[in-house]
Amino acid sequence: MRKKTYVQVGLGGRHELFRDALLGPFSRWCELVALCDINRGRLNLSRQRALNQFHKEIDTWHADQFDDMLLSIRPDYVIVTSIDSTHDDYICRALEKGCHVITEKPLTIDSERCRKILETQRRTGKTVKVAFNYRYSPVRTQIKQLLEQDMIGRVLSIDFHWMLDTIHGADYFRRWHRQKKNSGGLLVHKATHHFDLINWWIDSLPESVLASGRKRFYTPAMAGELGLTSRTDRCMTCPEASVCAFFLDLKRNSNLNAMYAECEHYDGYYRDACVFDNLVDIEDCMNVIVNYRNGVKMSYSLNAFMPWEGYIIAFNGTKGRLEHKLRETVYINADGKIPAETEKDGSWIWFYPHSGKESEIPVRESSGGHGGGDDLMLHHLFGSPVETDPLGRAADHIAGAGSILTGIAANRSIKERRVIEVEELIAGLLKGFFKKRQS
Numbered sequence: 001m002r003k004k005t006y007v008q009v010g011l012g013g014r015h016e017l018f019r020d021a022l023l024g025p026f027s028r029w030c031e032l033v034a035l036c037d038i039n040r041g042r043l044n045l046s047r048q049r050a051l052n053q054f055h056k057e058i059d060t061w062h063a064d065q066f067d068d069m070l071l072s073i074r075p076d077y078v079i080v081t082s083i084d085s086t087h088d089d090y091i092c093r094a095l096e097k098g099c100h101v102i103t104e105k106p107l108t109i110d111s112e113r114c115r116k117i118l119e120t121q122r123r124t125g126k127t128v129k130v131a132f133n134y135r136y137s138p139v140r141t142q143i144k145q146l147l148e149q150d151m152i153g154r155v156l157s158i159d160f161h162w163m164l165d166t167i168h169g170a171d172y173f174r175r176w177h178r179q180k181k182n183s184g185g186l187l188v189h190k191a192t193h194h195f196d197l198i199n200w201w202i203d204s205l206p207e208s209v210l211a212s213g214r215k216r217f218y219t220p221a222m223a224g225e226l227g228l229t230s231r232t233d234r235c236m237t238c239p240e241a242s243v244c245a246f247f248l249d250l251k252r253n254s255n256l257n258a259m260y261a262e263c264e265h266y267d268g269y270y271r272d273a274c275v276f277d278n279l280v281d282i283e284d285c286m287n288v289i290v291n292y293r294n295g296v297k298m299s300y301s302l303n304a305f306m307p308w309e310g311y312i313i314a315f316n317g318t319k320g321r322l323e324h325k326l327r328e329t330v331y332i333n334a335d336g337k338i339p340a341e342t343e344k345d346g347s348w349i350w351f352y353p354h355s356g357k358e359s360e361i362p363v364r365e366s367s368g369g370h371g372g373g374d375d376l377m378l379h380h381l382f383g384s385p386v387e388t389d390p391l392g393r394a395a396d397h398i399a400g401a402g403s404i405l406t407g408i409a410a411n412r413s414i415k416e417r418r419v420i421e422v423e424e425l426i427a428g429l430l431k432g433f434f435k436k437r438q439s
């Protein structure tokens with residue numbers, strides 16, 4: 001059997017998961033042929049690491065040469081792991097050149113770009129897979145199965161609250177994510193995972209969205225309250241480094257130093273910007289009310305300045321209530337800590353029937369990146385072609401669009417102070433694309 005060929009664009013922290021999977025355990029079925037990035041330092045670094053670790057020489061192409069790369073190599077797949085605002089461009093250019101696409105979440109950051117991707121996919125007929133690793137973590141699969149077993153009957157409403165802590169959560173305010181033009185804000189960049197889980201768990205799509213959001217914590221005023229009076233725009237040069245709880249020492253961590261500090265001079269991007277900077281324009285405190293096509297109602301919140309990270313969710317059904325709390329220690333690119341394992345003590349599932357006694361359901365064990373989701377997802381993306389998917393965990397362009405439309409609608413709702421009908425975001429297209437999925 002011929003190996004499938006891959007190229008990858010965007011060579012930051014996240015890309016290594018895919019590169020190492022293709023060069024390592026999945027090299028039996030897959031071949032990574034080229035790497036592409038806008039930053040020549042990270043191009044060289046990734047090439048060198050592939051050589052050192054896997055003894056594989058890989059072609060490198062600057063982002064300006066993306067089309068030439070595709071024409072020259074004609075890969076089967078393009079893997080997109082560049083920053084969020086660039087996804088649509090690379091996805092569409094890859095599809096136009098006859099390639100299939102695997103993209104990191106979010107599919108894209110606004111409705112115009114989403115429309116462009118859906119139209120291009122429809123016209124070219126090529127596949128777009130979205131790397132929704134959260135779906136694959138054992139406990140989230142467990143929740144899907146519990147709901148499908150009809151334990152609480154028909155789900156009528158959901159209470160969902162996500163906490164980002166001041167270690168991992170704060171990182172979004174240091175990096176490119178801190179500006180909406182790059183990431184769409186946390187309601188798109190981060191909550192795409194959460195809204196995707198909901199769409200998948202209840203097998204539906206958002207219909208209307210009302211939201212409010214503000215920046216309450218990562219502000220110059222808060223820095224003042226914390227006594228940080230002589231901040232500069234980044235940690236590396238900041239005189240408050242020794243007293244600031246948010247100080248990130250890029251140079252102290254060898255990986256962060258090699259991947260970011262030593263690559264700054266190529267493009268001027270630094271990954272240790274001050275979290276209290278005026279330039280931060282994303283919200284850190286958000287509330288969203290969503291009505292789904294199948295009648296389910298959800299109340300959701302996302303706060304990015306919490307003492308612990310994870311979520312609490314409750315599904316309210318016709319026969320009872322299912323509550324689930326998950327405490328995460330996630331990938332912390334900031335200090336290079338080992339990826340996440342679920343903190344078992346802090347996680348639980350409880351079932352409350354309308355009649356009868358409540359019972360605790362043991363949480364399914366997991367280990368590895370993103371609660372065990374990363375490895376399983378890689379297996380699905382790159383593993384043996386005969387792999388089946390009875391729970392529908394593989395996410396396509398429809399799932400990708402469905403997951404960002406809630407956040408995009410929420411962003412618009414915050415701006416225009418009104419309820420947004422999701423249909424109005426990608427009118428017409430939505431009908432065609434989502435007809436099959438309506439429930």
Ligand SMILES: NC(=O)c1ccc[n+]([C@@H]2O[C@H](COP(=O)([O-])OP(=O)(O)OC[C@H]3O[C@@H](n4cnc5c(N)ncnc54)[C@H](O)[C@@H]3O)[C@@H](O)[C@H]2O)c1
Binds near residue numbers: 042063081133370
């Ligand atoms: N599924 C997950 O759990 C998960 C986790 C982390 C990141 N991600 C996603 O992965 C993607 C990358 O995130 P990251 O953490 O690696 O960020 P990063 O900042 O470490 O890397 C981004 C890379 O994109 C490159 N880039 C920027 N503009 C570009 C352009 N125009 N053309 C080509 N390359 C460009 C940068 O030079 C950098 O190498 C994002 O879309 C993010 O949402 C997903």
